[in-house]
Amino acid sequence: MSFVRLALWFRPLLVFLVLLFITYYKGTNKSSNSSMLPCGGLLTQHKWESLNLNISRQTHLFLEMKDFFWKKHPSNQTLPYGIKGNEPLLLKIFSSVQVNYKVPDNIENLRCRTCVVVGNGFSIKNTSLGSAIDKHHVVIRLNDAPVRGYEEDVGGKTTMRLFYPESATYHPNPENNPDTLMVLVPFKQEDLHWLKAILYKEKIVSKGFWKRPPLKWLGDTSKIRVLNPHYLYQTADRLLHIPLHSNNRMSHVVFCLFVLFPKPVHPTTGILAVFVALNYCDVVHIAGFGYPSSKKQNHRIHYFGHDTIKSMKNSYHDVEREADALKRLEDLGAIVFLHPHT
Structure with a gap:
């Protein structure tokens, strides 16, 4: 009698496990050409825990007035x-x-949410990944x-485009x-003035930019968003572990770091976009990431244009550090490359 009662008690659990297995099998039994991966709750949660980056999907992607107005604890970091x-200035904006x-x-x-971050690297050329x-x-x-x-190779759909004023185009609509949400990454105060x-x-003043930004902009201003600097901070501090330098007066500690590292290092837009995707998306794919060997100084670094690895000589980015971070994320299963890479 006790055995019958025990069997009846276990029956709902057995049914639940069978349904869970069927759901998981259907999610994973897809062709390798599919750009979608299953969003298993346990699997996703495990990824975030493995990252150990304090990732929180509760943080808004974009700045809003309540982030800095009537707030008890305003930001203690300056741009970027x-x-x-x-x-x-933000209140005016x-x-x-x-x-x-x-x-x-x-x-x-x-x-x-299934997301893909399309990098600008030469590695995406001739991959025929557009439809995926x-x-x-x-x-x-x-x-x-x-x-x-x-x-x-790169597809035709764009949901979000992260940019700086220097990388903005006069007429963004054709591309x-x-x-498409045009997401400004505010790096310095001049960016907000722009x-x-x-x-x-x-009237736009071009002083203070390393490259003259568009003096007029024909895009739809209702599609503009301002990325929360929280993400750049987390990318630099938690993911890349690079010293952070303030744009204002430096503290004694930061000054000492500046002496040891005379040229400040900042994350690229690409690694920032990956970190944003990790926070916002359940599945994160990437393509077009990675730089050619530094020994090949004349190798093109983008799938468009003619910039070479030599042009990155004076860059404020640590590409080796970022490559290591991407490898770590890939090994953890947090991101998946859509094409072979080295």
């Missing part, structure tokens, strides 16, 4: 890693009805990387979709 000292922080509902309400890339819910592109003419001038149709 915080908004300290720029609150009045967000007073414009043209800028908001929302992600389209059709993406925000997804129970499982476009199948993802979210496609993140970087700076002024072109799409037209390269669709077979983006009508609903955005404010765009929104209020003021």
Whole structure:
């Protein structure tokens, strides 16, 4: 009698385990050409725990007024890693009805988001990944990387494009979709002044930029978003473990670090985009990442244009450190490359 009762007690558990196995099998039994991977809750949670990066999907991707206005504990970091000292300027920017922080509902309400970060590297050339890339819910592109003419390899869909004023284009519409979110990465105060001038149709001052930004911008300002500097800070501090240098007066400790490391190092837009995707997406694929061997100084580094590895000689990026970080993320299963890489 006790055995019968025990069997009846275990029956619901057995049914649950069978259903769980069937669901998992259906999710994983897909062709290798599919750009979608299963969003198993336990699997996803395990990835985040393995990363040990304090990743929180509760943090908004984009700045909004409540992040810096009426806040008890304002940011203690200056740009590019915080908004300290720029609150009045941001208040003016967000007073414009043209800028908001929302992600389209059709993406925000997804129970499982599959995302791909398309890097600008030469490694994506001749991969024919375009159709696989476009199948993802979210496609993140970087700076002024072109799409037209390269669709077979890089796809034609763009959900978000991370950029700086120096990498903005005068007329962004041809290389983006009508609903593409143009995500400004504020690196210095001049970047915010540029955005404010765009929104209020003021004269743009090009002083303070390493490359002259567009003095006019024909894009849809309602699609502009401002990335929360929290993500650049976390990318530098938690993922890359690089010393952080403030743009304002340096503390004694930071000054000592600056003496030891005379040239400050900052994350690339690419590794930043990967970290953003890890926070926002359940499945993260990447393509077009990786640089050729530094011994091949004339090797092209982008799938477009003619820049070579030699042009990165005076770069403020540590590409070897970033390559190690990507390898670590890949080994943990947090990201998946869509093409072979070294």
